Amino acid sequence: MTDKTILRALRGEVQPVPPVWMMRQAGRYLPEYRATRAKAGDFLSLCYTPDLAAEVTLQPIRRYGFDAAILFADILLLPQALGTDLWFETGEGPRLSPVTTPAGVAALRGKDDIHDRLAPIYETVKILARELPRETTLIGFAGAPWTVATYMIAGRGTPDQGPAHRLIAEDRATFEALIARITEATIEYLSAQVEAGAEVIKLFDSWAGSLKGQDFDDFAVAPARRIIAALKERHPGLPVIAFPREAGENYAGFARRTGADCVALDTSVPADWAAREVQIDGCVQGNLDPRLMVTGGSELVAETRRIVRAFSGGAHIFNLGHGITPEADPDNVALMIEAIRQG
Numbered sequence: 001m002t003d004k005t006i007l008r009a010l011r012g013e014v015q016p017v018p019p020v021w022m023m024r025q026a027g028r029y030l031p032e033y034r035a036t037r038a039k040a041g042d043f044l045s046l047c048y049t050p051d052l053a054a055e056v057t058l059q060p061i062r063r064y065g066f067d068a069a070i071l072f073a074d075i076l077l078l079p080q081a082l083g084t085d086l087w088f089e090t091g092e093g094p095r096l097s098p099v100t101t102p103a104g105v106a107a108l109r110g111k112d113d114i115h116d117r118l119a120p121i122y123e124t125v126k127i128l129a130r131e132l133p134r135e136t137t138l139i140g141f142a143g144a145p146w147t148v149a150t151y152m153i154a155g156r157g158t159p160d161q162g163p164a165h166r167l168i169a170e171d172r173a174t175f176e177a178l179i180a181r182i183t184e185a186t187i188e189y190l191s192a193q194v195e196a197g198a199e200v201i202k203l204f205d206s207w208a209g210s211l212k213g214q215d216f217d218d219f220a221v222a223p224a225r226r227i228i229a230a231l232k233e234r235h236p237g238l239p240v241i242a243f244p245r246e247a248g249e250n251y252a253g254f255a256r257r258t259g260a261d262c263v264a265l266d267t268s269v270p271a272d273w274a275a276r277e278v279q280i281d282g283c284v285q286g287n288l289d290p291r292l293m294v295t296g297g298s299e300l301v302a303e304t305r306r307i308v309r310a311f312s313g314g315a316h317i318f319n320l321g322h323g324i325t326p327e328a329d330p331d332n333v334a335l336m337i338e339a340i341r342q343g
């Protein structure tokens with residue numbers, strides 16, 4: 001049995017001090033990240049250069065001693081491995097060649113033909129498995145099929161995921177075929193990460209909140225359940241964190257319905273409600289507002305303590321409700337960690 005604090009939380013163990021890591025902990029708020037990114041040239045080159053991707057993954061571990069490191073990569077590398085073009089417009093975000101037709105879906109690579117392009121990611125995982133401190137847990141990840149599909153269909157990020165919802169309404173068969181292709185490829189991608197040394201897997205469904213009713217069941221719950229079941233069959237005991245962001249009331253029962261060991265909570269979910277309705281099924285992760293990492297001060301300390309207290313009756317991994325932003329002050333991260341560990 002391991003004594004790693006993150007793995008203990010994921011097994012449902014209640015700990016006096018919750019383990020902590022942060023979404024986007026390797027990121028632009030850190031000067032050392034900006035320096036390594038400049039050396040790589042651009043964001044995608046950083047993702048695909050294993051030595052540099054491992055370096056930025058390790059930077060926040062060295063600086064803060066987080067309990068977990070998350071592989072540095074992006075959810076959009078999988079669509080790229082499936083054959084879509086991918087680039088980042090400076091100051092705007094990702095762009096992809098859209099996939100909206102039966103022919104477009106059929107032209108995607110098969111689930112077993114993604115590994116040549118993703119090999120550098122597996123190499124990053126191998127370096128990290130060697131170099132991380134022994135008490136630090138290594139988290140691998142992928143986007144959940146719905147969120148990845150929203151980018152593939154629109155060719156970019158969209159505020160309301162309109163193009164993906166339109167495809168569901170107008171050509172459900174093509175949409176379902178796309179989800180199925182992403183789901184099967186995601187299983188192979190995550191399984192390869194585990195074989196390379198990832199100890200925990202996290203599924204990011206950043207746009208789950210725009211799925212309502214039956215669509216939530218069909219396109220957020222069902223694909224996650226399929227991926228988690230396949231991964232656990234191949235890698236017995238593998239812990240999985242699911243992040244159905246903005247799912248609201250659908251957070252209740254999400255772990256049970258998908259087989260996830262932990263549900264990550266966004267900032268819109270009241271901690272007291274989540275302690276009653278979500279934590280009864282196991283570990284929860286979250287959910288400090290990332291804005292407090294910009295503003296800091298006594299409000300940051302008070303909020304951190306409030307969240308620790310709210311979840312103290314069950315298994316809890318402290319985290320933000322979403323990624324830390326480039327405007328955050330690195331000193332506020334240290335202040336948050338001190339409030340967690342020293343109470």
Ligand SMILES: Cc1c2[nH]c(c1CCC(=O)O)Cc1[nH]c(c(CCC(=O)O)c1C)Cc1[nH]c(c(CCC(=O)O)c1C)Cc1[nH]c(c(C)c1CCC(=O)O)C2
Pocket residue numbers: 022023024025026027028037043070071072073074075076092093094141157204206323
């Ligand atoms: C939707 C999504 C993406 N990527 C991701 C999601 C799901 C989680 C979420 O909701 O944030 C997930 C992601 N992206 C990144 C990671 C690495 C691990 C981590 O530190 O959490 C992870 C887990 C690095 C990244 N991915 C990106 C950056 C910033 C790139 C830079 O250095 O310029 C980082 C550190 C770029 C990215 N990547 C994506 C967008 C929309 C953008 C542009 C917006 C932005 O600039 O913040 C797609």
